[in-house]
Amino acid sequence: MSGTPGRQRFALVGTGARAEMFVRALVLDHPNTAELVAFADVNQARMNAHNDWLAELGFDPVSTYPATDFGEMLAKERVDVVLVTTVDRTHDEYIVAALRAGCDVITEKPMTIDAPRCERILRAVAETGRKVSVAFNYRYNPLHEKVREVIAEGTIGEIGSVHFEWLLDVRHGADYFRRWHRDKANSGGLMVHKASHHFDLVNWWLDATPVEVYAAGQLFFYGETGRRHGYARPYERAHGAPDAADDPFALHLAEHPRLRALYLDAEAEDGYHRDQNVFGPGVSIEDDMAVLAKYSSGASMSYHLTAYAPWEGYRVMFNGSRGRLELEVVESDFVSPQAAGELKGAALHGVQAAVEEGWAKLTVRPFWEPPREVPVSGYTRSGHGGADARMTAVLFGGHTDPMNRAATARDGALALLTGLAANRSFETGQAVRVADLLTIP
Numbered sequence: 001m002s003g004t005p006g007r008q009r010f011a012l013v014g015t016g017a018r019a020e021m022f023v024r025a026l027v028l029d030h031p032n033t034a035e036l037v038a039f040a041d042v043n044q045a046r047m048n049a050h051n052d053w054l055a056e057l058g059f060d061p062v063s064t065y066p067a068t069d070f071g072e073m074l075a076k077e078r079v080d081v082v083l084v085t086t087v088d089r090t091h092d093e094y095i096v097a098a099l100r101a102g103c104d105v106i107t108e109k110p111m112t113i114d115a116p117r118c119e120r121i122l123r124a125v126a127e128t129g130r131k132v133s134v135a136f137n138y139r140y141n142p143l144h145e146k147v148r149e150v151i152a153e154g155t156i157g158e159i160g161s162v163h164f165e166w167l168l169d170v171r172h173g174a175d176y177f178r179r180w181h182r183d184k185a186n187s188g189g190l191m192v193h194k195a196s197h198h199f200d201l202v203n204w205w206l207d208a209t210p211v212e213v214y215a216a217g218q219l220f221f222y223g224e225t226g227r228r229h230g231y232a233r234p235y236e237r238a239h240g241a242p243d244a245a246d247d248p249f250a251l252h253l254a255e256h257p258r259l260r261a262l263y264l265d266a267e268a269e270d271g272y273h274r275d276q277n278v279f280g281p282g283v284s285i286e287d288d289m290a291v292l293a294k295y296s297s298g299a300s301m302s303y304h305l306t307a308y309a310p311w312e313g314y315r316v317m318f319n320g321s322r323g324r325l326e327l328e329v330v331e332s333d334f335v336s337p338q339a340a341g342e343l344k345g346a347a348l349h350g351v352q353a354a355v356e357e358g359w360a361k362l363t364v365r366p367f368w369e370p371p372r373e374v375p376v377s378g379y380t381r382s383g384h385g386g387a388d389a390r391m392t393a394v395l396f397g398g399h400t401d402p403m404n405r406a407a408t409a410r411d412g413a414l415a416l417l418t419g420l421a422a423n424r425s426f427e428t429g430q431a432v433r434v435a436d437l438l439t440i441p
Contacts, residue, residue: 007031010396011038011079013070013094014086015046017262018108022083022135023050025392027059034396038063038077040070045266052261070094074101081106087180088187092117095132099124104131106395110196111412113188115420115438118413122440125409133395134412136200139405140390142378143327143360147316148205148403150325150374155364157322159206162301166198166314171335173287173307174249177222177278182285184423189285191217191419191426195305198314200407200415205318208297209414209440213421214431215291221308223283232279239264239275248337251275291422310334313358323366332356360385413440 010026012019026036039047039062051061065073073079074097082098084091084107092112098105099121111134112118125132138144151159168176176194180186187193203209219225226232231249235241238250253264253275263274276282287307294300313330333356362374380386393399394406407415417440421432 007033007035008080009035009037009078010081010083011040011073011077012036012083012085013040013067014084014090014108015039015041015043015050015262016085017259018085019050019083020053020258021388022085022106022392023054024057025388026396027054027057029389029392030396033398036062037079038065038073040065040067040073042067043266043269043272045269046262049258049261049266053258070097071101074098074103079103084108088113088193089117089185092121095121096124099128099130099132102128102130104133106133106135107412108135109200109412110134110188110192110416110419111409112416113186113192115417118416119438122409122413132409132412134200134407134409134415135391135395136197136407136411136415137384137387137391138197138201139204139403139407140387140394141385142376142387142390143329143362143385144201144205144387145403145405146362146374146376147318147325147327150362150364151205151318151320152207155322156318156320156325156366159297159299159318159320161299161319162202162206162316163319164198164202164301164303164314164316166195166303166305167309167312168194168305168307169309169312169332169335170249171339172312173309174222174278175251176285176307177283177287178251178276179274180272182223182276182283184284187285188416188419189217189423190287190305190307191215191289191291191422192416195289195291195303195419195422196412196415198303198305199418200411202293202295202301202303203411203414203418204405206295206297206299208295208299210293210418210421210434211296212294212431212433213291213418213425214293215289215422215425217286217289217422217426219283219286220288222278222287224279224281226279233277235277236280237273237275237277239273244277249278286426289422289426291418293418293421323364323369326363326365327361328363329360330358332358410440413438 047064233243235243238244244250289305291303312332318325365371394401424432
């Protein structure tokens with residue numbers, strides 16, 4: 001790829017599966033405004049796999065750097081913007097280094113996993129004047145945009161409460177328990193890694209910030225505690241294990257060329273196993289979580305995340321002074337036996353729609369009037385409802401954004417804090433004031 005005047009120079013650190021959507025968007029969708037110039041990672045095989053895929057798309061390979069040479073890469077490649085798609089616990093290292101090197105940053109959610117790391121990022125933003133954008137792509141989903149519009153227009157009046165339920169099915173939910181996310185030290189648990197998406201949406205929809213959180217969570221289904229349910233098989237990882245051959249909870253890396261290239265063929269370099277037994281030891285995150293939160297607007301939220309559901313989707317309801325708004329999304333109505341071992345959600349990062357049936361419906365229920373369905377245009381069942389393309393058009397393509405959806409470091413911190421307060425409440429059994437964890441201007 002040759003340098004072109006007027007294009008921002010992008011480097012990406014962390015070349016796992018999460019990187020693919022960003023790489024494709026950079027080279028295919030926004031070649032006039034963005035130029036991908038380098039990869040950095042702890043694993044050379046993964047960087048080579050991405051360069052192989054660039055060749056398949058008709059592009060030249062980009063330079064590759066060991067993660068230890070991250071600073072050298074920024075200088076040598078004259079990087080303008082860094083994309084951070086590494087393991088969550090390392091986000092802050094690369095974000096802060098990039099900011100202090102004079103670069104802007106786009107980071108995958110969550111921005112980071114704890115309050116000290118978050119404070120470090122916010123301090124670097126303030127001291128350097130550089131920008132951090134958090135890839136909260138759910139803000140760009142047409143359904144979620146319409147929810148914000150309806151609320152902002154006052155259609156259901158002042159919001160008193162929100163009820164939000166999110167279901168991860170036994171295909172997608174299980175995937176968090178096969179990989180590095182299963183260790184809370186890496187991911188902050190699903191309250192941080194997954195639910196930060198949802199908490200950010202509520203902050204954005206209500207134009208409010210979290211004040212106090214009470215929560216209860218448990219590891220009920222997966223891990224060693226879940227063996228009592230009768231699904232466990234005696235293997236450590238699926239590859240090469242006879243007991244995993246017909247296990248619906250097993251991921252068979254050799255059957256998926258892209259995951260084979262990224263993980264199975266890369267194991268010799270770092271020993272990382274992407275296909276661990278979801279009922280094996282070492283799981284320290286919860287799979288069933290309930291949250292009660294109060295917001296600066298006076299509204300409350302009841303939230304529940306289940307990671308072992310028979311279907312995938314979510315329901316969110318807003319109770320207002322003039323009525324009620326209800327959003328129901330069924331992403332897949334069941335997990336078919338033939339699809340149980342296929343990839344969903346995080347494995348393809350929203351690129352592929354589920355093969356099962358799904359639908360979405362947004363309904364306004366005013367006082368003293370019949371309910372009415374709100375039409376939503378542009379929603380699709382792939383790419384996170386069409387959100388990925390909309391988000392990358394703003395982040396890479398320089399498109400104007402009248403809804404101001406691009407999430408800042410402050411937004412990333414506020415979404416993180418709800419999850420961190422929930423985790424603290426899991427431990428203490430007490431309500432947690434968000435301001436006691438971290439003060440955000």
